[in-house]
Each structure stands twice: as structure tokens, then as C-alpha cells.
Amino acid sequence: MKLNKIGERAIIDRIFSTGDISQEPDDCSLMDCGEKYILFTTDSISEKIHIPELATPYEAGRFFGSINLSDVAAMAGIPESFMASYNLRNDMEIDYLEEFSRGLSNLLQEYKVEFAGGDTKEADENIFVGFCIGRQEKDLVRKRSYIGPDQILCLTGNIGKVGAAYISYKNGIDVRESSRRMLDIKPRLDVAEIISKAGAKFMMDLSDGLFGCLSQMKHDYGYGFRIVEHEIKMHGSVDEISKITGVSKRDMAMNIGGDYELLFTIENDHFGEFSREMEKNNIDVSYIGNTWEGNNIIFNGERWENIEEKGWEHFSVEPDSPEE
Ligand SMILES: Nc1ncnc2c1ncn2[C@@H]1O[C@H](COP(=O)(O)OP(=O)(O)OP(=O)(O)O)[C@@H](O)[C@H]1O
Numbered sequence: 001m002k003l004n005k006i007g008e009r010a011i012i013d014r015i016f017s018t019g020d021i022s023q024e025p026d027d028c029s030l031m032d033c034g035e036k037y038i039l040f041t042t043d044s045i046s047e048k049i050h051i052p053e054l055a056t057p058y059e060a061g062r063f064f065g066s067i068n069l070s071d072v073a074a075m076a077g078i079p080e081s082f083m084a085s086y087n088l089r090n091d092m093e094i095d096y097l098e099e100f101s102r103g104l105s106n107l108l109q110e111y112k113v114e115f116a117g118g119d120t121k122e123a124d125e126n127i128f129v130g131f132c133i134g135r136q137e138k139d140l141v142r143k144r145s146y147i148g149p150d151q152i153l154c155l156t157g158n159i160g161k162v163g164a165a166y167i168s169y170k171n172g173i174d175v176r177e178s179s180r181r182m183l184d185i186k187p188r189l190d191v192a193e194i195i196s197k198a199g200a201k202f203m204m205d206l207s208d209g210l211f212g213c214l215s216q217m218k219h220d221y222g223y224g225f226r227i228v229e230h231e232i233k234m235h236g237s238v239d240e241i242s243k244i245t246g247v248s249k250r251d252m253a254m255n256i257g258g259d260y261e262l263l264f265t266i267e268n269d270h271f272g273e274f275s276r277e278m279e280k281n282n283i284d285v286s287y288i289g290n291t292w293e294g295n296n297i298i299f300n301g302e303r304w305e306n307i308e309e310k311g312w313e314h315f316s317v318e319p320d321s322p323e324e
Pocket residue numbers: 012015021024025026027028029043071207208
């Protein structure tokens with residue numbers, strides 16, 4: 001059976017089922033170092049899928065670093081060192097690669113992460129593979145397995161900026177600015193550790209969209225979510241682009257993916273203390289639902305609906321792709 005008949009999530013299940021993977025599915029893998037964990041993670045991008053044609057190489061380099069740092073932020077780790085492996089077509093312009101590297105280096109400098117080297121090879125497609133390593137006190141690391149029943153579900157910032165930019169870009173609206181926005185993401189290292197110290201339980205980054213994350217958590221850890229649509233803060237562009245294109249706000253903000261905000265839970269009886277701590281630190285957090293043992297559902301203002309959408313998934317069959 002071909003991969004595009006299976007989809008990314010099921011492919012990863014099949015890889016896990018081959019037996020020897022020692023770690024739980026999470027944003028980073030962990031190495032036990034006494035009082036601390038070493039966190040390590042890898043994330044790659046391909047020019048074809050992740051980099052819109054009108055994006056500058058500098059923007060692409062920053063994006064490449066950011067998505068890797070985001071996986072460390074997602075567990076409340078402190079990133080320390082980064083490696084970059086490039087598989088590149090032999091007709092790539094050296095200027096492109098230099099600008100890409102400059103974007104990456106500047107991003108790493110901003111977050112005080114060492115650029116520790118990498119690997120460079122000739123290939124048929126341009127693929128950039130990152131590896132990031134970080135550290136954190138064990139009791140501050142936020143694992144996905146810390147999810148439990150009746151926790152309050154929380155989300156930082158607002159979502160949908162990247163989804164709206166993606167839809168704009170596809171519809172030929174303001175294409176240069178849309179390309180820039182598609183890559184303009186921020187690893188939430190500014191807030192992750194504070195949120196962890198304030199008592200978060202499980203945490204993850206939203207890379208594949210809110211619906212994708214909920215579906216992944218239900219599948220991997222057995223807990224579902226009841227979320228309330230009007231509690232979810234959307235980026236200002238979502239409404240505007242929805243009106244112009246007819247694509248639903250829900251699709252743009254929750255299904256397309258590409259935002260890197262943090263999704264996490266707190267214990268129900270800790271709400272007062274936690275929300276005061278967020279206000280004190282000026283951290284924008286929305287309380288969007290709670291966990292339960294049932295399936296993922298959303299309250300649309302009138303009734304509860306099942307969430308059927310699965311977010312962004314590699315190898316998923318496009319609706320209009322021919323059957324093989
Ligand atoms: N080829 C693979 N071999 C072994 N494990 C894998 C492989 N691909 C993914 N995994 C594991 O599957 C889990 C989910 O991986 P995934 O890349 O979806 O991470 P994520 O943080 O949910 O998403 P993103 O990469 O968008 O940040 C992780 O624990 C990861 O280590």
C-alpha cells in the first residue's frame with residue numbers, strides 16, 4: 001500500500017508498531033540527566049511543501065529555525081544548540097543558501113542558541129532538516145502524557161494568521177505579503193516556562209492546527225476535548241479573508257495549521273491562581289474548553305458538534321487526486 005493511502009498519523013503508528021521506539025509520542029524526545037532532562041527534536045521542511053515561491057530565503061531560514069525551537073518550547077525546555085542538514089539541488093543559487101543561513105543564524109542568535117554545524121549534500125529536491133537540543137529541570141518539562149480528565153484547556157495568543165495567509169496566497173490576494181505571513185511564526189519560548197511554572201499539565205505546539213492537535217491527543221493518549229468556538233481567539237485577518245474567499249473561519253483558524261501557539265491544560269481547581277499569574281505576567285491565554293474521556297466536540301453557540309476534521313497531515317489524499 002502506498003503512503004498516500006495511509007496518511008502521516010497512521011504511517012507514524014506503523015513505524016512505532018515495528019517495536020523499538022522507547023519514547024512516548026511528543027514534541028521532543030527526552031534523555032534523563034539526573035535533575036534535568038535533555039530535550040532533543042528534529043523537524044524538516046521541503047521547498048515544495050513549506051516555502052511559498054514569493055518568500056525570501058531569509059524568511060525561510062528563520063521559519064526553519066523557529067519550527068525546531070517551537071518543539072522545545074512546546075515542552076517548556078530551554079533550547080541550547082542547533083544543527084542543520086541540507087539536501088540541495090545542484091542548481092540552487094549560492095545567494096539563496098547564504099540568505100537562508102543568515103535568516104537561521106539571526107533567529108538562533110535572538111534566542112541565544114548555538115549553531116553547532118550540520119551536513120550538506122546534493123539531492124533532487126531542496127530539503128532542510130533541523131535538530132535542536134535543549135535542557136530543563138525535570139519538574140518543569142511538560143509532557144503530553146500529563147493530560148488527564150476534567151482539566152481546563154488553554155491556548156496562548158490567537159490563531160489563524162497562517163491559515164488566512166495560506167488561503168489568501170492560494171487565491172492570489174496580496175501574494176507577497178501572504179507568503180511572508182505564512183512563514184512569520186514565533187516559537188513561544190517567551191511564555192512556555194512561565195506557563196509551566198504556573199502549573200500547566202500537558203503542553204504541545206499547534207503546528208498542525210487546533211483540530212489536528214486534538215485529534216492527535218485523542219488518538220495517542222485517549223482523552224478528548226470539549227471546546228467552545230467563541231472562546232477561541234482568531235487573528236484579525238481570518239474574518240476579512242473568510243468574507244473575501246468564502247472559506248470558513250473555522251477551517252482557516254483550526255484546520256489548516258501552521259500557527260505555533262501553545263495548547264496546554266491546567267487543573268480545574270487551579271484556575272483562579274493560574275489566571276492571576278497569567279495576568280501578572282501579561283500573557284494572553286484563552287480558556288477554550290476542557291478534557292474528558294469522550295470524543296472531540298465543539299460548541300458552536302447553539303449545539304455541540306463532533307469534530308471530524310483532522311488538521312494538516314502529510315501524505316493525506318487530496319480530494320481531487322486521482323485514485324490509483
Ligand atoms: N520517522 C519516524 N520515526 C520514529 N518516530 C517518528 C518518526 N516520525 C515521527 N516520529 C515520532 O512521532 C511523534 C510525533 O511526531 P511529529 O513530527 O508529528 O511531531 P509533532 O511535534 O506532533 O509535529 P511537528 O513536527 O509538526 O512539530 C514524535 O514523538 C516523533 O518522534
